[in-house]
Amino acid sequence: MTDVSLNRINLNGPVKALVSVTFDDAFAVHEIKVVEGKKGLFIAMPSQVSPEGIYQDIVHPISQEARDSLSKAVFDAFHLFIIESKGNKEC
Template sequence: MQVTDVRVRRVEKDGKMKAIVSITLDNEFVIHDIKVIEGEKGLFIAMPSRKAADGEYRDIAHPINSGTRDMIQSIILNKYETTLLENEMAAEALA
């Protein structure tokens, strides 16, 4: 499985949620609403989830092994950091 596209759709400077991301797998399957979150130990991703009847949040889609999760997280966080730099350079160019 390959992550063939990463789209950072929204970037926030304030709060713990830093971005909303979509990824495409093998040019065939898209997962929307992956969140980039700033935690106590740094940035991490939260897969899309919905609130269950018991009030708990359950992932809608998620990797089933840690290696795949680590790979997806690494790719998303690299793209997020690149997007931040591009946004900063664009803002400086306009100033």
């Protein structure tokens, strides 16, 4: 991953952030969500609703290793934003 950008932040709702990730300066995935669930934060990949009303991921990691790497990069960027935001409020 060459870039992780937080596009929208809303710390008050269940969807905490919308994130874009660029891979090897060649491929970008937008609208990855950082979601607060019952067991903590997780990422939700971009999805669309089928005619039957079922949400289906448009793109997704194939392996657990790829999912873990993507999750770590997104969470690291999100937590860095939180830390920097708290620092700016104290100034």
